[in-house]
Amino acid sequence: MICLIALIVFAILGIFSAKYRKLAAEAFDCVFRRVTFRKCQTGLDTRLKVQLTELFMRLSPDVGRFVFRRFEILSWLFTALFVWSIIVAGIGGYHYWKWGNCNGQNAQGFCIFDPSGENTGSSGLDQKCVVPELAAQGLTLEDVDTGLFLTIQEGKEEVVFLGCYACEYTRKAYPTLRKFFENENVTVLFAPFPTHEKSVFLTPIVNCLGMREPEKVMGFNDAIFATPIEELDLTSAGSALDSVRANSTEILACSQRNSTAIFSELQHEEALKTGIYGTPLVFVNGEPVVGPRPYRVYKRLLP
Amino acid sequence: MNRDDFPILKKDIAYFDSSCVSLKPQEVIEAMNSYYTEFTACAGRSSHAWGEKTTSEMEKSRKILADFFNVKQKNTIFTRNTTEGINIVAASAKGTVLTTDKEHNSNLVPWLRLKQREKISWMILETNETGIQMDTFESLLEKERISLVSVHATSNLDGMSLPVKEMAKAAHKHGAKILVDGAQAAGHREVDLKSWDVDYFACSGHKMLGPSGMGLLYVKDPEALEPLMLGGETVKETWLDRYELEDSPHRFEAGLQDYGGIIGFAAAAKYLEKIGLSKVEKHCQAINEQITELASAHGLDILGNQEAKLRGSITSVIPKRMKIHELNLLLSKSAVYTRSGAFCVHSWFNKHNLPGAVRFSAHLYNDESDVEKAKEALRKLKGIL
Numbered sequence: 001m002i003c004l005i006a007l008i009v010f011a012i013l014g015i016f017s018a019k020y021r022k023l024a025a026e027a028f029d030c031v032f033r034r035v036t037f038r039k040c041q042t043g044l045d046t047r048l049k050v051q052l053t054e055l056f057m058r059l060s061p062d063v064g065r066f067v068f069r070r071f072e073i074l075s076w077l078f079t080a081l082f083v084w085s086i087i088v089a090g091i092g093g094y095h096y097w098k099w100g101n102c103n104g105q106n107a108q109g110f111c112i113f114d115p116s117g118e119n120t121g122s123s124g125l126d127q128k129c130v131v132p133e134l135a136a137q138g139l140t141l142e143d144v145d146t147g148l149f150l151t152i153q154e155g156k157e158e159v160v161f162l163g164c165y166a167c168e169y170t171r172k173a174y175p176t177l178r179k180f181f182e183n184e185n186v187t188v189l190f191a192p193f194p195t196h197e198k199s200v201f202l203t204p205i206v207n208c209l210g211m212r213e214p215e216k217v218m219g220f221n222d223a224i225f226a227t228p229i230e231e232l233d234l235t236s237a238g239s240a241l242d243s244v245r246a247n248s249t250e251i252l253a254c255s256q257r258n259s260t261a262i263f264s265e266l267q268h269e270e271a272l273k274t275g276i277y278g279t280p281l282v283f284v285n286g287e288p289v290v291g292p293r294p295y296r297v298y299k300r301l302l303p
Numbered sequence: 304m305n306r307d308d309f310p311i312l313k314k315d316i317a318y319f320d321s322s323c324v325s326l327k328p329q330e331v332i333e334a335m336n337s338y339y340t341e342f343t344a345c346a347g348r349s350s351h352a353w354g355e356k357t358t359s360e361m362e363k364s365r366k367i368l369a370d371f372f373n374v375k376q377k378n379t380i381f382t383r384n385t386t387e388g389i390n391i392v393a394a395s396a397k398g399t400v401l402t403t404d405k406e407h408n409s410n411l412v413p414w415l416r417l418k419q420r421e422k423i424s425w426m427i428l429e430t431n432e433t434g435i436q437m438d439t440f441e442s443l444l445e446k447e448r449i450s451l452v453s454v455h456a457t458s459n460l461d462g463m464s465l466p467v468k469e470m471a472k473a474a475h476k477h478g479a480k481i482l483v484d485g486a487q488a489a490g491h492r493e494v495d496l497k498s499w500d501v502d503y504f505a506c507s508g509h510k511m512l513g514p515s516g517m518g519l520l521y522v523k524d525p526e527a528l529e530p531l532m533l534g535g536e537t538v539k540e541t542w543l544d545r546y547e548l549e550d551s552p553h554r555f556e557a558g559l560q561d562y563g564g565i566i567g568f569a570a571a572a573k574y575l576e577k578i579g580l581s582k583v584e585k586h587c588q589a590i591n592e593q594i595t596e597l598a599s600a601h602g603l604d605i606l607g608n609q610e611a612k613l614r615g616s617i618t619s620v621i622p623k624r625m626k627i628h629e630l631n632l633l634l635s636k637s638a639v640y641t642r643s644g645a646f647c648v649h650s651w652f653n654k655h656n657l658p659g660a661v662r663f664s665a666h667l668y669n670d671e672s673d674v675e676k677a678k679e680a681l682r683k684l685k686g687i688l
Contacts, residue, residue, distance in 0.1 A: 047632060050629055068687045
């Protein structure tokens, strides 16, 4: 069975070096003979067994002898592990392609295909942009009144975007989402979901803008996400409103009203009904995606 | 014993594969090199100084080797190896040929082919742990009208030697000729062909400290043998309708010869003679006794007679728990070089339904340090052998 592992390892090494191609050919011959219940004739299995035995003997003769005696069992064990790890790696690869993370749709663990963690993590609720231990709860739009969310773009398919202006992961995800909104024919329903103190004051402002001039929210968001977190204040919010030619005085006044606060509160309660545990949370045609993801993940969820 | 004469042994290897190919002393290497660095030329045809030097060195070498085996130069033919020597004899063989059941493929396949082509009849003489039964041999000679006996002097499988002198006497008594495969005997013990009184004797240079690609065939009566190959050097004169063969030994040496090899071969014979073949034999036997002791202590099955002194320089073993190639490779990882397999005597292993063996074969350069290395290597494998 050692030949099966050798075949795969040498086949990969053979891409880079000719000397391994010969070994890969030997391993192939060996595997082919073994699967047809014949003896391996190249002697590769013997050489590998001896090589490994000798290696362990250098550490300890007892270990070396154990390896030699139990070589067949160990070979089977490692072959099984090898096959298992290939299957797991395959599933991981599939998840990575589908969700941008090897561990699954909204999993947040380490992904070997994404070593920098680009697609891992989200900003937890009631915390300041830290990756939380995620709650194992379902995310859904059922029973959620999305009428309380701002329709900031009209299109064919529905995308719901819940994000926090001052949170690391929403900011990380935003350029991709923005491109997605721009390129695809989608309706974008947006609701601010402040989990960071620096973003709380922006909720009534964007809600006022959205209720009056929803087509200007995307531009406002662009300006806010482009502003460093530490510079987020009423002045920068005013500048953002100015940049989209909104009446900043009126909007800022609206944001102070009690009715706006009530609307924002109702909107937040509806957002919580989705089961949100981290931002950004994006629903593409009802399919939830938490945290930053590659473009292909959002695109794939469109029909 | 003279380990320092062998430059390759600076690598600190316990080399126990001399039955396959022996190592070369510096003298042999230098002798060969001298041809390439001092007088490269053709022998017997170029009249310039280098040509004359090559001719004289070649004939001097033939004389050295003829003396080494106590025969005459005209009966000493240069070949590539033992196999070629046997094939030259086989090409002229007729009647019934008798071999043992423990012959190297080189002394088996030529006869098998001739038998398949119905050119000869072929009979087998059984061997046992003591060699052969002389009375069985004689009775075969008497009853089967054997024309040629073709046997090994020393088996490369288990180191057992046959009483070739007695066998030659018996063969001649019954009108048969005898061909001796001397590959494992030459260079390991005294080989006096005059005293043995055999008709043919073939050996290889590479097993007696000489170069690869060089062999020797002794032919008692060259006129009775047809050359296997003809061409340059083998003829005195040619016409468009006939040719006149050269005298022996040149008629058997077709084409340009391996002069460097011939000179090296003779240098090896000189080197062995200088040391003394009885000394070499005793030394190899002493090493072999220690290897035998070691093998027995580790429970390895020894092929052939259990008495080391009857197995010359060879101890072939079969481990009980591991495969032969595994043992061979594991030993090589500890710098102990042996050989595993059927040693080109597949027919014997097939007959006995054995997978092959691991062979320790010693020569004069092996010493206590090699035995110690083997001891240490086997100690590490205790419990899995």
